[in-house]
Amino acid sequence: MDEKDLIRKAKKGDTLALSKLLQLNYSFLVKYLMKVTLHPQIAEDLTQETMMKCIEKIQLYNGESKFSSWLITIATNLFIDQQRRKKREKNWLEQEQALRKMKWNAAIMNEEWTDVLDVLAQINEEIRMPIVLKHYYGYSYEEIGKMMGIAEGTVKSRVSNGLKSVRKELAELEGV
């Protein structure tokens, strides 16, 4: 059964179809959230929340975008809302702890940590998200604008300025 059939059945109230649909997209969603939050625990929690929202709103999915893009839109908005509610200082502390844990995971695997992740963690998530969506997932500026509820021009400037700032920070870290 392909994804379209699962979506059609899920919209009619088929629990099994909806469960399969969520299972198929689970890993994609966690990985996306891991990249924008840079925090494994928050990524897991937001994945759960996104799935709950998806169960509630599945009737509203109109098939205009891919199902995975629709999930990314829900997850992105949940993350933005969560960040607005949290205090910036607490966020910074949580982010530091998460980075330490990820560095530990990398060390366990005998892998060298990459500076670019430190730089990404430093920049604001409202800039990090469009950079990841544009340059890792390959979405267009228009699609990202729709996902984040902002104008296409704003996405363009955030990506362009964000990339410049990443380049500058990386050059500083590498001592160029």
Added chain:
Amino acid sequence: MKEYDSKNNNSMLDDEDELTVKQLIDGLEKLDKWNPVSTPNLQWFQQNVELEKKRIRKKQWKDLLTFISVAVFVLSVGIAVVYRQPILILYFQLVGIILLPLALNKTRKKVSNE
């Protein structure tokens, strides 16, 4: 997991940006490698979907009951007032017209504060 052709997607970038994007993609791919995701089995998803559907149904019933109760209350008060003192209806409407701009203003302030 790139869904589109990243080479084509990055064709507008200059050399320096391209290098930064390459570093970004490599870093993010490593992140996937260091934090492997294990997808739970289908039963776990089914349980969650059923629980969530049950919660949504419960919430919808609660909302409907609240709405009906409030509607019945407002209607009863309205009917009672109309039969006993019709002039009070006019007063209520006047108070409403005065309070409406205040209520709207408050909502606007909340949005702009976000």
